[in-house]
Amino acid sequence: MREQDPQVRAKNFEEVACGYSLEDALRESERCLVCPDEPCISGCPVGINIPGFIQKIGEKNLRGAYDILTDTNLLPSICGRVCPQENQCEGVCTVGDSLEPVAIGRLERFVGDTALKEGWVNIPYIEPNRFRVGIVGSGPAGMACAADMAKAGCDVTVYEAFHEPGGVLKYGIPDFRLPNTVIDAEIDNLKKFGVKFECNTLVGRLFTIEQMIDEMGFHAVFVGVGAGYPTMLNIPGDSLNGVLSANEMLTRCNLMRGRDFPNFDTPMPIGKRVAVVGAGNTAMDAMRVSLRLGAEKVYCIYRRSRTEAPARAEEVHHAEQEGVEFHWLTAPVAVLDDGKGNVRGMRCVRMELGEPDDSGRRRPVPVAGSEFDFETDLIIYAIGTNANPIMGQTSKLKLNKWGYIGADENLATSVAGVFAGGDIVTGAATVIQAMGAGRKAARSMKAYLGIRDPGLPYIESSGGTLFGIDTRERNFARVRIA
Amino acid sequence: MNANAMSNFEIVTREDFSDVTYLLEVRHPLMAKAAKPGQFVIVMLNEHGERIPLTIADFDRKKGTITLVIQAVGKTTRQMQQECRVGTTLYGMVGPMGIPSPISHAKKVVCVGGGLGVAPIFPQARGFKEAGAYVIGVLGFRSKDLVFWEDKFRSCCDELILCTNDGSAGMKGFVTDGIKVALAGHSDIEEVIAIGPPVMMKACADATRAAKIKTMVSVNPIMVDGTGMCGGCRVKVGDQVKFACVDGPDFDGHLVDFDDLMVRLGRYTKVEKEAHERWSDSCRMTKQVGASALHALKHGGQSELLELPDPFEDAPGG
Numbered sequence: 001m002r003e004q005d006p007q008v009r010a011k012n013f014e015e016v017a018c019g020y021s022l023e024d025a026l027r028e029s030e031r032c033l034v035c036p037d038e039p040c041i042s043g044c045p046v047g048i049n050i051p052g053f054i055q056k057i058g059e060k061n062l063r064g065a066y067d068i069l070t071d072t073n074l075l076p077s078i079c080g081r082v083c084p085q086e087n088q089c090e091g092v093c094t095v096g097d098s099l100e101p102v103a104i105g106r107l108e109r110f111v112g113d114t115a116l117k118e119g120w121v122n123i124p125y126i127e128p129n130r131f132r133v134g135i136v137g138s139g140p141a142g143m144a145c146a147a148d149m150a151k152a153g154c155d156v157t158v159y160e161a162f163h164e165p166g167g168v169l170k171y172g173i174p175d176f177r178l179p180n181t182v183i184d185a186e187i188d189n190l191k192k193f194g195v196k197f198e199c200n201t202l203v204g205r206l207f208t209i210e211q212m213i214d215e216m217g218f219h220a221v222f223v224g225v226g227a228g229y230p231t232m233l234n235i236p237g238d239s240l241n242g243v244l245s246a247n248e249m250l251t252r253c254n255l256m257r258g259r260d261f262p263n264f265d266t267p268m269p270i271g272k273r274v275a276v277v278g279a280g281n282t283a284m285d286a287m288r289v290s291l292r293l294g295a296e297k298v299y300c301i302y303r304r305s306r307t308e309a310p311a312r313a314e315e316v317h318h319a320e321q322e323g324v325e326f327h328w329l330t331a332p333v334a335v336l337d338d339g340k341g342n343v344r345g346m347r348c349v350r351m352e353l354g355e356p357d358d359s360g361r362r363r364p365v366p367v368a369g370s371e372f373d374f375e376t377d378l379i380i381y382a383i384g385t386n387a388n389p390i391m392g393q394t395s396k397l398k399l400n401k402w403g404y405i406g407a408d409e410n411l412a413t414s415v416a417g418v419f420a421g422g423d424i425v426t427g428a429a430t431v432i433q434a435m436g437a438g439r440k441a442a443r444s445m446k447a448y449l450g451i452r453d454p455g456l457p458y459i460e461s462s463g464g465t466l467f468g469i470d471t472r473e474r475n476f477a478r479v480r481i482a
Numbered sequence: 483m484n485a486n487a488m489s490n491f492e493i494v495t496r497e498d499f500s501d502v503t504y505l506l507e508v509r510h511p512l513m514a515k516a517a518k519p520g521q522f523v524i525v526m527l528n529e530h531g532e533r534i535p536l537t538i539a540d541f542d543r544k545k546g547t548i549t550l551v552i553q554a555v556g557k558t559t560r561q562m563q564q565e566c567r568v569g570t571t572l573y574g575m576v577g578p579m580g581i582p583s584p585i586s587h588a589k590k591v592v593c594v595g596g597g598l599g600v601a602p603i604f605p606q607a608r609g610f611k612e613a614g615a616y617v618i619g620v621l622g623f624r625s626k627d628l629v630f631w632e633d634k635f636r637s638c639c640d641e642l643i644l645c646t647n648d649g650s651a652g653m654k655g656f657v658t659d660g661i662k663v664a665l666a667g668h669s670d671i672e673e674v675i676a677i678g679p680p681v682m683m684k685a686c687a688d689a690t691r692a693a694k695i696k697t698m699v700s701v702n703p704i705m706v707d708g709t710g711m712c713g714g715c716r717v718k719v720g721d722q723v724k725f726a727c728v729d730g731p732d733f734d735g736h737l738v739d740f741d742d743l744m745v746r747l748g749r750y751t752k753v754e755k756e757a758h759e760r761w762s763d764s765c766r767m768t769k770q771v772g773a774s775a776l777h778a779l780k781h782g783g784q785s786e787l788l789e790l791p792d793p794f795e796d797a798p799g800g
Contacts, residue, residue, distance in 0.1 A: 162576075206516050241749045251707060266532040269749075
């Protein structure tokens with residue numbers, strides 16, 4: 001896929017990957033073997049009929065490809081860009097056994113973008129029922145759950161604490177990876193399904209989950225508030241000016257548009273030599289944003305080696321191309337100050353890999369006497385997040401020992417009618433896993449409300465379903481068994 | 483309760499206490515119903531605006547309004563002073579945020595408010611009064627013309643000690659002098675609650691440390707989201723790091739590291755100044771090419787003539 005030149009793109013916020021042309025897509029689609037055991041479908045968290053949509057591309061029937069995609073995935077433009085395909089569909093692709101796997105993500109994005117450009121929306125036939133569903137959080141989990149419940153005929157309202165919907169897609173993922181215009185277009189599609197979005201609403205504090213059920217007339221509630229509480233390192237110098245979480249820096253840049261300061265009012269911390277601690281996708285985003293804001297040097301500090309880095313392979317590759325300096329097997333020990341409360345540098349220690357730990361990754365251990373200092377004026381922590389405490393503080397929802405919301409295998413919580421999914425249940429994960437959880441919760445919610453939901457229509461072949469709804473279903477009256 | 487009764491954040495009352503301090507009453511029935519003493523909101527003036535935290539100074543459940551008292555000190559708060567008129571709307575206001583102040587069962591309390599901190603201490607003073615406590619109010623202002631809400635406090639305080647730096651109203655001195663007077667007159671004070679600029683809260687905590695009187699303070703550091711997501715508002719409390727937005731904003735004043743807090747508040751001073759200067763320049767230019775009706779209003783365009791006041795500001799981000 002054509003990409004912006006690394007030197008050029010490291011100075012702008014335009015998308016890095018330019019996307020396929022029709023010719024590219026046709027050529028790539030021919031590489032799919034349409035193998036009978038379809039490993040890619042089981043590799044996909046939402047079970048997209050991947051060979052099916054690729055075949056339609058091959059037939060130059062892009063509308064048909066879009067119809068198949070939207071049977072199971074309402075947000076192809078987003079997933080095509082941010083899914084870790086190498087661990088999912090592409091990781092198990094048969095072609096990948098001997099050659100490069102089929103570029104499923106890029107094909108998905110191509111179809112999704114074409115639909116946005118052409119204005120295609122698949123609005124299913126929706127028969128309204130009397131159920132009202134409240135969704136807390138407008139990130140990927142909430143969006144996916146909202147879409148399914150709206151398709152089932154429910155009156156769906158999504159609450160968002162920020163002033164714009166989209167959750168982590170908006171505040172976290174930068175424009176050069178996922179443009180805000182794409183997110184807005186996908187949200188507009190949800191609105192066409194009848195989903196209502198209410199921003200500036202902090203559920204828990206403005207009203208509680210219990211009030212939603214008891215007083216506000218919601219029959220079921222889905223909680224998908226994410227796990228945004230950033231972890232700090234707890235090393236000396238943590239609170240110096242110039243040390244901040246990746247969440248803060250990305251939110252200032254992406255959602256608040258601090259990169260356009262002073263045309264936008266939110267100030268942006270600018271560093272000449274930026275050190276980012278961590279090597280996940282968020283760390284890569286923070287590094288690449290720093291470059292685009294004019295940093296001369298950007299260092300990645302990670303205590304394990306490249307093999308253990310949790311980021312998508314493509315992101316590490318892109319960051320490297322753009323000039324990020326990687327320091328693998330290096331752990332921060334202290335932040336050094338300039339005597340005025342600002343960051344002057346960082347002290348690190350070299351690490352080596354020992355025995356595997358609980359996560360199965362080899363545990364890094366410090367090498368004695370290997371400490372060294374280097375200069376930096378901005379330090380960004382991207383070392384993971386914890387559960388947000390607001391839901392626990394304000395509701396009777398049972399939490400697990402890490403503070404995440406406890407949910408059973410159907411994503412039902414300890415409060416009847418309240419379901420939860422995404423990062424607030426599992427801890428930090430990916431966009432597509434959150435979407436998968438949102439859809440799973442929607443299935444449980446339909447069962448709870450007594451809405452007929454025959455089997456698992458989403459992973460059936462598209463023959464019997466139209467836009468994810470079983471074609472036979474509309475002939476049945478939906479009855480709630482009290 | 484209807485979820486769709488969400489507010490459009492209309493300003494229904496405005497009152498100017500001085501050249502720099504003003505009150506806005508914003509319609510938001512749902513929030514007025516939910517708000518409790520000690521909580522705060524995050525406000526956005528317009529689509530290009532920043533999110534600034536402001537402590538809730540009062541709430542009226544019957545009228546369905548939230549009252550904010552704001553000091554024009556940064557770019558956003560000055561722009562709000564110019565643009566927020568009755569009938570106009572804010573772009574966004576979210577809240578009530580933070581853990582409500584615990585109105586304890588203390589029988590005798592001192593509620594201390596300094597400068598702009600006078601406003602947010604009011605719901606606490608009223609809360610303690612309603613809980614049956616003997617409430618001593620200590621209010622501090624720089625001078626007489628900055629005094630506001632004296633009558634409101636008289637209605638809920640059993641005693642009121644007014645302090646001004648220059649002695650133009652009440653006693654001459656700082657709020658710490660007022661606290662000393664209160665402590666001298668009463669040996670059975672169980673709790674002190676202090677809200678104001680960090681340097682004042684630090685002094686209050688020091689004033690009660692020897693007597694080991696429980697002292698709660700309300701910190702208001704730089705925030706972006708206010709929901710526990712950015713970590714910008716982290717404060718050192720004892721040996722722990724807390725997020726003011728979701729773990730606070732009230733903490734034990736004897737444990738808060740105020741020096742750390744004050745350094746962190748200065749993080750964006752330089753860029754904020756640039757933003758403000760740029761904005762003042764554009765205002766001046768607008769005036770030169772034919773003043774809009776907005777600027778002709780009483781307080782319009784005056785802000786660039788004012789010196790930066792003490793950091794008595796509720797919203798450092800503003």
